[in-house]
Amino acid sequence: MAKWTPKHEAPEPLEGPVVATITGGTILWFVLFLVQLPFYGWFDDHGHLWWVWTCLAGAGLGLIGIWYVRGRDAALKRAATEAEQRPSATTE
Numbered sequence: 001m002a003k004w005t006p007k008h009e010a011p012e013p014l015e016g017p018v019v020a021t022i023t024g025g026t027i028l029w030f031v032l033f034l035v036q037l038p039f040y041g042w043f044d045d046h047g048h049l050w051w052v053w054t055c056l057a058g059a060g061l062g063l064i065g066i067w068y069v070r071g072r073d074a075a076l077k078r079a080a081t082e083a084e085q086r087p088s089a090t091t092e
Helices: 018-045 049-090
Strands: none
Touching (some): 018 049
8 A cells, every 4th residue: 555645845834923932831831840849748759759850841941942942033034134135235
């Protein structure tokens, strides 16, 4: 049986508020960490201590993600500005 392959091109990727999305997710991970801190003993007693540290790791990785997507967003804006200026300079 042959694998089905599409006969059309893939659509362009959607660009949304990436920085806001990553920032919101990072805040959510950190809030979840803070909410779990008062129950640290319970998590430790029941063998679920990794839940607390997973939330902290999510917040930490989110900070790296914010740094990354802000740089990506700035690079995309720079490239768009350069692309707009390039055709006008060559049509003189």
